[in-house]
Amino acid sequence: MSDFYEFDTLSLHAGQTVDKEFGARATPIYQTTSYVFPDTDTASSIFNLERGGHAYSRITNPTVGVLEQRIASLEGGSAAVCTASGMAATFCGITAILSQGDHIVASSQMYGGNISLMKNTLPRFGITTTFVDPTDIDGFSSAIQDNTKLIYGELIGNPGLDILDLEAIAKIGSEHNIAFMVDATFNTPYLCRPFDFGANITMHSVTKWMGGHGAAIGGVVVDGGNFDWGATDKYPTISEAYAPFQGINLWEEFGPSAFATRIRAEAMRDFGPSMSPMNAFLLLQGIETLSLRMDKHLSNTLKILDFLSNHQQVSWVSHPSLPSHSSHELAKKYLPKGAGSIVSFGVKGGREAGKAFIENVELASHLANVGDSKTLIIHPATTTHSRIDAEALVAAGITEDMIRLSVGLEDVKDLQSGFEAGFRAARKFAGG
Amino acid sequence: MGFSTKQIHAGVKPDPTTGAILTPIYQTTTYVQPSVDEYLSKGFSYSRSGNPTVRALENKLTELEGGADCATFGTGMSAVTATMLAFLSAGDHAIISDVAYGGTYRLCTKVLTRFGIEFTFANGANIDDVASSVRENTKLILTETPANPTMKCTDIAAVSEIAKKAGAVHAVDNTFLTPYFQRPFELGADLSVHSTTKYMDGHNATVGGAVISRTAELAEKVKFIQNSTGSIMSPMVAWLTLQGCKTLSVRMDQQSANAMAIAEFLEAHPKVEQVCYPGLKSFSQHELSSKQATGYGAMLWFEVKGGLAAGKKLMDSVELWSLAENLGSVESLITHPVTMTHADVEAEERARVGIIDGLVRLSVGLEDKEDLIEALENALNKV
Numbered sequence: 100m101s102d103f104y105e106f107d108t109l110s111l112h113a114g115q116t117v118d119k120e121f122g123a124r125a126t127p128i129y130q131t132t133s134y135v136f137p138d139t140d141t142a143s144s145i146f147n148l149e150r151g152g153h154a155y156s157r158i159t160n161p162t163v164g165v166l167e168q169r170i171a172s173l174e175g176g177s178a179a180v181c182t183a184s185g186m187a188a189t190f191c192g193i194t195a196i197l198s199q200g201d202h203i204v205a206s207s208q209m210y211g212g213n214i215s216l217m218k219n220t221l222p223r224f225g226i227t228t229t230f231v232d233p234t235d236i237d238g239f240s241s242a243i244q245d246n247t248k249l250i251y252g253e254l255i256g257n258p259g260l261d262i263l264d265l266e267a268i269a270k271i272g273s274e275h276n277i278a279f280m281v282d283a284t285f286n287t288p289y290l291c292r293p294f295d296f297g298a299n300i301t302m303h304s305v306t307k308w309m310g311g312h313g314a315a316i317g318g319v320v321v322d323g324g325n326f327d328w329g330a331t332d333k334y335p336t337i338s339e340a341y342a343p344f345q346g347i348n349l350w351e352e353f354g355p356s357a358f359a360t361r362i363r364a365e366a367m368r369d370f371g372p373s374m375s376p377m378n379a380f381l382l383l384q385g386i387e388t389l390s391l392r393m394d395k396h397l398s399n400t401l402k403i404l405d406f407l408s409n410h411q412q413v414s415w416v417s418h419p420s421l422p423s424h425s426s427h428e429l430a431k432k433y434l435p436k437g438a439g440s441i442v443s444f445g446v447k448g449g450r451e452a453g454k455a456f457i458e459n460v461e462l463a464s465h466l467a468n469v470g471d472s473k474t475l476i477i478h479p480a481t482t483t484h485s486r487i488d489a490e491a492l493v494a495a496g497i498t499e500d501m502i503r504l505s506v507g508l509e510d511v512k513d514l515q516s517g518f519e520a521g522f523r524a525a526r527k528f529a530g531g
Numbered sequence: 532m533g534f535s536t537k538q539i540h541a542g543v544k545p546d547p548t549t550g551a552i553l554t555p556i557y558q559t560t561t562y563v564q565p566s567v568d569e570y571l572s573k574g575f576s577y578s579r580s581g582n583p584t585v586r587a588l589e590n591k592l593t594e595l596e597g598g599a600d601c602a603t604f605g606t607g608m609s610a611v612t613a614t615m616l617a618f619l620s621a622g623d624h625a626i627i628s629d630v631a632y633g634g635t636y637r638l639c640t641k642v643l644t645r646f647g648i649e650f651t652f653a654n655g656a657n658i659d660d661v662a663s664s665v666r667e668n669t670k671l672i673l674t675e676t677p678a679n680p681t682m683k684c685t686d687i688a689a690v691s692e693i694a695k696k697a698g699a700v701h702a703v704d705n706t707f708l709t710p711y712f713q714r715p716f717e718l719g720a721d722l723s724v725h726s727t728t729k730y731m732d733g734h735n736a737t738v739g740g741a742v743i744s745r746t747a748e749l750a751e752k753v754k755f756i757q758n759s760t761g762s763i764m765s766p767m768v769a770w771l772t773l774q775g776c777k778t779l780s781v782r783m784d785q786q787s788a789n790a791m792a793i794a795e796f797l798e799a800h801p802k803v804e805q806v807c808y809p810g811l812k813s814f815s816q817h818e819l820s821s822k823q824a825t826g827y828g829a830m831l832w833f834e835v836k837g838g839l840a841a842g843k844k845l846m847d848s849v850e851l852w853s854l855a856e857n858l859g860s861v862e863s864l865i866t867h868p869v870t871m872t873h874a875d876v877e878a879e880e881r882a883r884v885g886i887i888d889g890l891v892r893l894s895v896g897l898e899d900k901e902d903l904i905e906a907l908e909n910a911l912n913k914v
Contacts, residue, residue, distance in 0.1 A: 117563045118548070118557075118559075119547070119548050120546070120547055120548060120573065120583070121557065121562055121573045121574060121575045121583045122562040122563040122564060122565070122573050122575065123557045123559040123562055123563075123575070123583070124559050124560065124561045124562060124563055125557075125558055125559030125560070126559075127555035127556060127557050127558070127559070128555060128556035128557075128558050128766075128770075129546070129549065129551045129553075129555045129556075130553060130555070130556050130770060131546075131551040131552055131553035131555070132552070132553070133551075133552050134545070134546075134549055134550035134551050134552065135545035135550040135551075135552050136550060137550070152549075152550075153549050153550065153551070161548070161549045161551065161555075162555075376556075377556075380556075380558060
């Protein structure tokens with residue numbers, strides 16, 4: 100599939116060649132563990148990475164492969180590897196290039212799971228992280244150490260919604276020969292392609308807007324194909340001999356897709372966080388309507404912002420599309436179509452009012468996901484960000500009264516009536 | 532090729548593109564044609580008319596039954612419906628086993644009669660009763676053997692002879708025994724009808740049906756109804772059923788062995804009035820069962836002393852056994868046909884054919900037989 104096609108065409112066709120045997124228009128679900136080899140030579144060459152081909156579905160699967168190519172194409176990357184969840188994608192991306200003694204500089208405004216991974220889990224394996232305010236560009240520079248191997252951030256920070264200045268941070272990465280990885284879940288390739296602004300790796304929780312229907316958990320790491328892994332000796336996992344594969348040098352053999360190949364050869368093979376073919380099929384179905392859904396998510400978000408901004412029980416509303424948001428200018432630059440469909444706001448009356456609102460709001464579902472076609476709502480301080488301490492909570496930009504809203508595709512009138520039910524219940528805590 | 536080899540390999544081959552050892556799930560509506568002139572050259576146009584995953588299952592079932600072809604359906608009932616619609620028209624007559632699944636009885640008496648089709652429910656245990664039911668317009672005989680839920684058996688070969696003389700098609704509902712234990716075509720039948728929901732799937736995962744035909748000509752008629760009425764099986768269901776079929780023989784062997792042990796336990800239990808299992812010497816048609824099948828299956832029923840009230844008490848208190856409809860799964864199920872599966876059969880008709888109020892039906896699963904027996908014993912003790 101030619102990368103010269105436009106976005107909507109790619110989201111329908113990229114990565115798929117119509118089934119050769121029967122002409123099936125939809126991608127077949129290869130729900131199989133393994134693949135019959137025509138002969139032993141073919142088998143060994145597939146195992147040795149000398150040729151493409153499928154051996155075992157933990158490592159590659161034809162249905163998952165279509166999704167990988169489709170996402171790589173939409174993102175403008177060289178290759179992609181799908182994983183069983185977004186967290187697995189982050190983990191595989193990091194461990195493909197970092198080892199004991201290495202260091203990450205990461206945004207402090209991220210999904211609680213990302214923060215917990217870097218703060219609590221990776222240190223057990225000798226990988227440490229310095230968290231910096233994503234709006235403080237100098238902070239990124241000054242946090243860099245001799246052993247820093249990765250700069251990591253979410254383009255639209257969760258849940259404060261601060262926008263990462265991709266070009267400025269990519270410049271810092273490039274000056275220090277450090278790879279820059281972006282969690283692009285909240286924007287999707289439809290709103291922003293981080294590689295266009297110098298990022299080197301992206302990851303998505305495709306569970307969210309990419310899949311769009313709350314039906315399947317999944318993740319993806321996309322290789323930007325634009326980083327020189329051999330420029331320094333910082334990345335031996337890619338630029339030095341890889342013993343398990345007869346000392347192959349991935350950087351020499353695979354060039355722009357060396358990073359993705361390392362994930363495939365090591366993480367998928369040894370850690371095994373593979374995506375199931377059924378999930379890949381469901382996610383492919385979701386991506387077919389990605390732009391349509393995103394447009395509607397964005398237009399609904401603007402209407403909801405208008406509603407909330409004019410509601411007397413709302414103490415504050417935050418979204419990068421609002422001129423009052425500190426990232427408003429960055430949003431215009433990086434997200435010209437719209438700054439995503441996550442909105443945060445405070446209900447007058449603090450924690451108790453927030454709780455009453457959440458428990459009584461109708462239509463919006465109270466749950467810990469975002470990016471569903473249905474509107475979702477949650478109280479981050481007690482749920483998604485509950486495993487991080489009070490100090491980090493403040494650094495992550497979370498307040499006790501904050502309600503995070505993932506605006507869905509329902510009719511806005513119905514969402515508003517549902518919200519009014521929550522506001523009625525919260526009224527007694529609002530005072531006055 | 533032996534049955535166990537067939538149940539694994541028949542109908543499927545590694546995917547030619549990728550080598551995938553399992554048939555892909557072709558979850559697609561349509562198929563891109565190479566050109567107008569080459570329309571259907573790859574065999575498929577639209578998934579109602581045919582789907583490669585569904586076709587793989589149809590091919591496997593064909594080989595397992597030893598037939599010419601197979602059509603699969605959305606449910607077992609749609610397989611029965613297609614059998615009727617393929618061979619019966621207004622003014623025609625069919626003979627149906629007087630004991631059959633309640634849904635089959637309901638279809639005949641409440642639905643198909645509206646279209647001018649006449650039915651006689653004949654006692655399959657008495658071949659003369661079947662023979663004397665034949666009329667000039669008899670076009671189909673549907674035999675369910677062993678019959679749900681009384682386990683009444685019908686001599687397939689004898690009925691096939693009657694059908695042949697009458698110029699009627701003989702369809703056998705082979706759901707209870709599957710081709711592993713009972714081979715209708717070798718006994719002269721024309722069609723083998725299945726609820727694949729039962730032993731073919733075996734895991735309570737899907738609902739589906741199948742009609743396997745002895746000849747291509749018969750198959751063509753069934754396929755025409757399948758495509759015309761569109762009651763098709765989904766690719767996902769076909770795929771799951773393909774997997775289930777691979778362990779059919781081992782499940783049937785083990786579940787039958789469990790059923791035999793349970794039947795013997797019940798027969799010896801002082802609180803049990805009667806037990807009905809074709810494998811028991813006390814079963815009135817034990818000889819026929821042994822003659823026309825190589826196994827007795829995993830369905831049985833019993834009556835607790837004290838009848839309906841005692842039976843209800845047992846079904847409400849028994850552990851491990853799930854009180855549920857369906858049968859044939861790895862999970863053991865306990866069912867009260869009078870209130871559940873056969874509620875739509877009128878009380879007089881039930882009484883006439885021996886579906887007594889206290890009849891407790893067991894579908895014996897794959898659990899350890901000791902656990903199943905202990906659970907029944909505990910429940911019987913409470914009665």
